Amino acid sequence: MANGGDEVVSNKQVILKEYVSGSPKESNLQVRISSINLKIPQGCNGILVKNLYLSCDPYMITRMKNLQLKQDYVHSFLLGSPISGYGVAKVIESEHPNFKKGDLIWGMTGWEEYSFITATETFFKIQDKDVPLSYYTGILGMPGVSAYAGFYEICSPKKGEYVFVSAASGAVGQLVGQFAKLSGCYVVGSAGSKEKVDLLKNKLGFDEAFNYKEEQDLNAALQRYFPEGIDIYFENVGGKMLDAVLLNMRLRGRIAVCGMISQYNLDQPEGVHYLSNIILKRIRMEGFMVFDHYHLYPKYLEMILPRIRQGKIVYVEDKDEGLESGPAALIGLFAGCNQGKKVVVVAHE
């Protein structure tokens, strides 16, 4: 389809059809076929990439809503446009001095086959290619830095401490549990199915794990797994679980708040009642976002790459093939359908 030096090709996209209200549905998204010119204007300083792996992350639900925040921490996706998220991509055309054709990169890209990108500063170049490329959506990407910064910087773990991780088999949780073991901690994870609990205990090295859906009384469950109480809670879910944790925290406990996935789809978030434990037990509860911690990425890679190669840290991915599987993959996150880090494979390299 060359046209006056241009090369227009079809470009499958996942677009936001309507803003989410209440629970997200696949029908909020739509797969459509658009087109894109593979020749980019000279001097535009942008790059054209072929997207390979797209990351499904819980925070994305927030951007699927019609946000009316005074402050601009997060922006809504544009209706009728492809949604965006972290992904691994290959540069197929570059007008930017730092990137060249063939470079593999990861960063914030579009949910489409090809993306034209001008905000290149958010991308990292992939140097180490002897590990699965899809890992750059997970253990070697945003979730990896989240787990690393949240656990080491916010929680300041000490050997022998008691660590609890919720949504523990997810993209971030599975790493936090393994980091806790590396630090000599006792670690318990919660998840939402027997299969995930098995994964935590048998593959990811958690000391214990439980299915929160089978517990009538989360407080009793935590008392059972933490008779001495919890020093560190890595918070991924919020709501009732946070309340039960507050009752079971120990003196000078730390809560790193990475996410609250149980609350994102509620019109009115659940109330948390036992915050006064924060005083009695001198608890520090701290929210964080990965953007503030990317300066740690080189240090993190240095720590994690050898451990991946030696098999000392493992990572469980749950891949769906084809961009058309995107809406179900993303929406499925909120029903806990994924087993490990959810990735949409747009194209193999």
Place this chain on the structure above:
Amino acid sequence: MANGGDEVVSNKQVILKEYVSGSPKESNLQVRISSINLKIPQGCNGILVKNLYLSCDPYMITRMKNLQLKQDYVHSFLLGSPISGYGVAKVIESEHPNFKKGDLIWGMTGWEEYSFITATETFFKIQDKDVPLSYYTGILGMPGVSAYAGFYEICSPKKGEYVFVSAASGAVGQLVGQFAKLSGCYVVGSAGSKEKVDLLKNKLGFDEAFNYKEEQDLNAALQRYFPEGIDIYFENVGGKMLDAVLLNMRLRGRIAVCGMISQYNLDQPEGVHYLSNIILKRIRMEGFMVFDHYHLYPKYLEMILPRIRQGKIVYVEDKDEGLESGPAALIGLFAGCNQGKKVVVVAHE
């Protein structure tokens, strides 16, 4: 009433008659006349003190309940015994090498005219007597160190930041507001009456103040006083106020959790719904108790004493005369009856 070398005198006491359930009532306490031997056994390592000023503090309500905490952060008062709390006292007899007759001290004493004390390690000797002695229950005592540690250590204030203090005319709040002004911050306080609001604005130097009872919508009130949002929240009340604050916090805001007085008398604490702001805004919320910070006391005295003498920091006390006024004074705290730091005067020196 000398009796074989002993000197038994009558000793008025405020005792816990029944544990509090629901709202505390004066009838939970009782004033009774007991007796005490003013001669203490040789070599007992204890001291006998005459109590002068007793401090009414919100945390005391917790000890008036029948606590069944697994961990022993706090102990219930004993039924039928005098309650205890911070107070200023004069040593009238000493068998302890560090104390001598005539010493003025402050620390954890009984709500009674005379107390025999063996846990002397919790007492500070009063060196500076050119300021009102009752100040050692407030600005120069536990509330002073609480305000100092909570504001400077937990909140890390920076010039120009926006500070909000709840229960702002209370023993701790009125100091936090003045510290905020010393640090070059903008500070707004909330309180529960017109008189307290006047006190905050006209005597204590707050930039603004409001009566939370007159606000239909706390979120709207905070938006009005903090169009740019809140950097630092000094939390004394909890519940609905905390929820409204979370909506109005700024990026990297800090919340020092000193108390949650609105929640102490509820059978089921209110739910706090907007905790997910902790993530988006990277908020640090940290509980503290003054016990962990008494090592700062000498440094604090060095800072505060000259400022008191120069009139650069003021302190508002609300004194009731006589131990028999104790039950009403203490219970009145929870209805917000006090105007400033509530003190019971047992005896003038």
